[in-house]
Structures are given as C-alpha cells and as structure tokens.
Amino acid sequence: MPCETGTEIARAAKLLREGKLVAFATETVYGLGAHALDDRAAAGIFAAKERPAFDPLIVHIAERAQLNELVSEVPDLAVKLADAFWPGPLTMVLPKREIVPDLVTSGLPSVAVRIPAHPIARELLRTAGIPVAAPSANLFGQVSPTTAAHVSEQLGDRIDYILDGGPCTVGLESTVVAITREWVTLLRPGGTPVEVIEEVVGKVMIPEPAGPESDETAQHSPGMLTKHYAPRKPLFIVDDLSQASKKWNPAETGVLLLEESPLTEDFASVESLSPAGDLTEAAMNFFAALRRLDKADIARIVATPFPDQGLGRALNDRLRRASVR
Numbered sequence: 001m002p003c004e005t006g007t008e009i010a011r012a013a014k015l016l017r018e019g020k021l022v023a024f025a026t027e028t029v030y031g032l033g034a035h036a037l038d039d040r041a042a043a044g045i046f047a048a049k050e051r052p053a054f055d056p057l058i059v060h061i062a063e064r065a066q067l068n069e070l071v072s073e074v075p076d077l078a079v080k081l082a083d084a085f086w087p088g089p090l091t092m093v094l095p096k097r098e099i100v101p102d103l104v105t106s107g108l109p110s111v112a113v114r115i116p117a118h119p120i121a122r123e124l125l126r127t128a129g130i131p132v133a134a135p136s137a138n139l140f141g142q143v144s145p146t147t148a149a150h151v152s153e154q155l156g157d158r159i160d161y162i163l164d165g166g167p168c169t170v171g172l173e174s175t176v177v178a179i180t181r182e183w184v185t186l187l188r189p190g191g192t193p194v195e196v197i198e199e200v201v202g203k204v205m206i207p208e209p210a211g212p213e214s215d216e217t218a219q220h221s222p223g224m225l226t227k228h229y230a231p232r233k234p235l236f237i238v239d240d241l242s243q244a245s246k247k248w249n250p251a252e253t254g255v256l257l258l259e260e261s262p263l264t265e266d267f268a269s270v271e272s273l274s275p276a277g278d279l280t281e282a283a284m285n286f287f288a289a290l291r292r293l294d295k296a297d298i299a300r301i302v303a304t305p306f307p308d309q310g311l312g313r314a315l316n317d318r319l320r321r322a323s324v325r
C-alpha cells in the first residue's frame, strides 16, 4: 500500500526526527528525506532508492547558522555564494565535520549542503530542527520527480510520508559546486546557471566531462555518472527532425523539443517544453514530459538539443545522461 500524501508539515517533521523517510517538495525536484546525522535513517534512503553507497547525499538545512555544525570551513567564496543564491538551487561541497556520517558523504571528506527555497521545504526543515539528507525521490538512475504523484508511483510503498508542495517550479536538480579558498568548481550543472554564478565569484572551473568508458568525475561527484536520469525507452539526441523521420518510423517515435515545430507533425507524440522558447519554463516541464513520453505507446524518443546557455546547459546535460550512446 502506498504511503499517505498530504500537507501536514508537523507530522512530516516528527517522522523525520524519528528516523523515518519523508519525501518532500523542493523548488528543484522532490527530495527523499531522512535525518542526516542518523546513520540508520540515512541508510534507509539508499535502500528505498536502490542507490549505490558510493553516491553521496545532499544535506538540506533551513538556516545558514546550521552550516557551521556540518562543515569545518566556510571559505569567503562560499559566503559570497550563500549571500547570492541561498535559499535556492545551489549546493556547495565543503569540508565535513566528524558529526556527518560517512554514509551520507560516501566516505568523502566533504559534504554537500543547500538551503532550498521552497517555502514548504524550509518550513519542514525549520520545524524538524535537524539537517535532512535528501536525494531526488526516484529509484536510482531513473527520471527525477517533480510532483507528489511521481514520487508515490516509484517509492510510495517504501517510505513513510509524502509532503505535497505542488509541482516543482525549477524542475531540475540544484547546481553542485565544490568550493576551496581559491576555486569554485562545477560538479553538476543545474537550476542555478553557471553564468550567473560567475557574475558573483568570477571564473568557475568546469572539469572535462567524463567519457562513457571512464566514469572518473563520477568518483568525485556521482551525479555525473554518464547514465543517469534515464527513461526506460531509448532516447536519441538528433540535430535535425527531418533526418530523424527518415531514420525512424515517426508513427512509433515521440519527440522532445523546446519550441513547437511544423517538423513534428508526423510523430506519434510530441512534448514541446515551452512554446515561447523560454528555458526556465522548459526546465520546469522537462522531467514530467520525459515521463509522459516514457509511458506513451512509442518505441523510442528523439530529442533536439537546447541552446547551450543558462538553464539550457543543465537541460543538455540531463538529455545526454538520458540518451543512448
């Protein structure tokens, strides 16, 4: 039987304090939360998601003051970023304190932390009064959830409560950056565009993407695993839809693209993410559209890339990880 979905913040907070698993809305995607300082509770996240233990979790807090309990150093660059982007879709990786269980960081000496902007998430974190570890509330490697119903579908019978906060407004996971005294390094593109971060701290280091054969970056930031966020249907990235309709039978093919196009006419199902070509709107619709295509009566999905700027970079990153190569 799937667990209850509701809007009772006090109940959700109590469950978290007791070491239970609670999925909750954030502005990016729904998170699967557990008490971050309780080994056993955090272990429950890995079990429910079938997530490998080498993939560390993001710890969510309500207030900046809680950061000092979790990390041993807050470099100036981190202060600047927190001033500019918290609460919001930015996660900072900083040196961890002893109190953070190794399980949460997968044995890494650093911990990923963010303050989410969703008012319900923040109220939950404030009421619970504890840091909450929360990956996206989906089975490992599958499409991230942007509604309570998405969570219920995949994890409903494995967790204790789903705190409904409506559809996520950002729609993509947070941007993850590692911070040292000198550098900010991008570990995962996401809801805060790199260009906007660079306006605050100058040049951001962007490591070479890991090739399909070497998941090397993944050792440092496993959200970078080349195959991730994937639908079950094969997804192909194509530059040109008219070529795609020659290669594949359009009657068996679904299309994911930014703006509507006359070239999609013959395809079996079409998800255009923003009629106005707005990347913010596209990000918000991305994962739900991917899920609909995954369920549609088609054999494959073809997708055209997004403009490679702003949120378009994070969207292209998710497309690549969802695709067949």
Ligand code: TXA
Pocket: 026, 028, 029, 030, 031, 032, 055, 056, 057, 058, 089, 091, 093, 105, 108, 110, 111, 112, 116, 134, 135, 136, 137, 172, 173, 174, 175, 176, 187, 188, 220, 221, 222, 223, 224
């Ligand atoms: O928007 C989000 O970030 C969502 C919501 C729920 O807040 N959470 C999320 O968590 O996407 P998750 O667990 O799916 O992503 C965690 C990723 C890891 O895969 C890894 O890339 C990075 O964050 N990460 C976490 N801890 C790290 C660490 N100590 N060092 C490097 N990367 C880390």
Ligand code: MG
Pocket: 135, 136, 144
């Ligand atoms: Mg995830």
